[in-house]
Amino acid sequence: MKKTINVAIVGKGAMGRTHSASIAMLKYSFEDLPFEVKLHTLVTRNKETARADADALGFENYATSFEEMLKNPEIDVVDICTPNNLHLDEIRKAVEAGKHILCEKPLGISKAQADEIMSLIDGKDKCYGMVFNNRHLPCIMRAKQIVEEGKLGRILSFRSCYRHSSGTDPEKNAGWKQNKDICGAGVLFDLGSHVIDLLSCVLGDKEENRIKEVKAVPQIGFETRKGADGKEWKTNAEEAIYVIATLNCGAVGTLEATKICVGANDDFTLEIFGTDGSLKFDLMQPNYLEFYDNKAQGTPVGGYKGYTKIECVNRLNDIIPDSVLPGMRAPIGWLQGHVNSMRNYFMCVYEGKTPSPSFADGAYVNEIMELCLN
Numbered sequence: 001m002k003k004t005i006n007v008a009i010v011g012k013g014a015m016g017r018t019h020s021a022s023i024a025m026l027k028y029s030f031e032d033l034p035f036e037v038k039l040h041t042l043v044t045r046n047k048e049t050a051r052a053d054a055d056a057l058g059f060e061n062y063a064t065s066f067e068e069m070l071k072n073p074e075i076d077v078v079d080i081c082t083p084n085n086l087h088l089d090e091i092r093k094a095v096e097a098g099k100h101i102l103c104e105k106p107l108g109i110s111k112a113q114a115d116e117i118m119s120l121i122d123g124k125d126k127c128y129g130m131v132f133n134n135r136h137l138p139c140i141m142r143a144k145q146i147v148e149e150g151k152l153g154r155i156l157s158f159r160s161c162y163r164h165s166s167g168t169d170p171e172k173n174a175g176w177k178q179n180k181d182i183c184g185a186g187v188l189f190d191l192g193s194h195v196i197d198l199l200s201c202v203l204g205d206k207e208e209n210r211i212k213e214v215k216a217v218p219q220i221g222f223e224t225r226k227g228a229d230g231k232e233w234k235t236n237a238e239e240a241i242y243v244i245a246t247l248n249c250g251a252v253g254t255l256e257a258t259k260i261c262v263g264a265n266d267d268f269t270l271e272i273f274g275t276d277g278s279l280k281f282d283l284m285q286p287n288y289l290e291f292y293d294n295k296a297q298g299t300p301v302g303g304y305k306g307y308t309k310i311e312c313v314n315r316l317n318d319i320i321p322d323s324v325l326p327g328m329r330a331p332i333g334w335l336q337g338h339v340n341s342m343r344n345y346f347m348c349v350y351e352g353k354t355p356s357p358s359f360a361d362g363a364y365v366n367e368i369m370e371l372c373l374n
């Protein structure tokens with residue numbers, strides 16, 4: 001009989017829904033998982049709709065109090081999908097209750113919070129994981145392999161941009177992600193946290209590839225908007241940020257996050273340039289990773305030099321076993337990164353291993369975001 005891991009998801013917004021779907025997908029995607037994950041309890045504040053919300057997302061139970069949920073010994077994992085300013089308090093309580101924790105990015109709303117979280121979990125033997133879902137896309141796994149194989153040589157520079165157009169409509173109400181008191185900052189803590197993490201992930205989390213210093217220029221495109229209540233609201237956080245970053249190894253590059261970019265959808269790109277080769281990832285074209293081999297023969301008549309589009313589709317490069325749904329030849333979609341993220345995390349819960357990304361990865365991202373703000 002398979003071990004059952006019971007999860008409580010906190011928050012039923014965009015990510016609560018995404019995590020519920022991704023966890024439900026695990027049993028359809030992977031045939032030989034040695035465990036099953038049960039959507040045990042949905043934690044939501046709305047007493048009137050709680051039962052219906054739990055039913056709609058496939059949970060057996062609901063709770064309208066986070067603290068009550070923690071008292072239930074059946075719950076193994078607390079999956080935090082609430083606004084950023086709640087993460088620290090929820091993590092503190094879940095650690096005290098002895099639960100495994102999966103936390104959406106960012107870990108905290110400041111470096112001090114991330115440091116506090118790291119000391120809370122110090123010496124605890126539970127599984128504390130972050131959701132930086134883009135790490136789990138097949139083309140990113142492939143990019144990481146190419147860097148590990150040394151195919152890029154010495155890293156010279158990089159460029160990463162995460163662009164949305166969601167803030168370009170001045171009539172759109174500002175939500176909590178536009179409010180630094182809840183989000184921690186603006187787009188830096190939202191899209192920017194993915195940018196910092198993905199660079200660190202692809203380069204291999206090594207000390208030499210850590211960011212040493214940054215020069216950041218924030219931008220507010222719309223000084224006022226309507227707030228959540230429809231009344232005029234003064235923008236209090238950056239809507240775009242442009243960062244020049246230097247790594248310990250000397251490589252220099254740019255990191256950009258913006259929600260005021262007309263024409264963008266979920267435009268996340270990462271380019272890395274080394275002495276022996278270059279890589280280009282584009283989330284809008286996730287079936288391909290572009291690789292330039294500077295050692296390829298350049299003659300006669302150009303030889304084999306030039307960017308190669310390496311097909312990645314849903315091939316998981318032996319890091320994760322073959323997925324049956326979607327199949328290995330299937331084009332990749334955004335949700336797949338989340339499904340793979342869930343498999344990675346719950347496998348660590350099952351095996352008692354430290355997940356990657358871990359809370360330490362989350363704390364690093366907080367540290368760099370703070371550098372960008374100062």
Ligand SMILES: NC(=O)c1ccc[n+]([C@@H]2O[C@H](COP(=O)([O-])OP(=O)(O)OC[C@H]3O[C@@H](n4cnc5c(N)ncnc54)[C@H](O)[C@@H]3O)[C@@H](O)[C@H]2O)c1
Nearest residue numbers: 011012013014015016043044045081082083084104105106
């Ligand atoms: N990895 C990704 O791709 C990704 C994408 C978007 C958001 N996020 C992160 O996920 C988290 C949630 O973001 P979202 O987009 O789902 O936000 P959201 O606003 O869509 O949902 C948040 C939910 O939390 C609920 N909530 C607020 N306070 C609560 C409380 N005390 N107890 C229970 N529920 C409470 C709200 O009612 C809402 O349903 C954030 O940390 C965000 O940064 C990650």
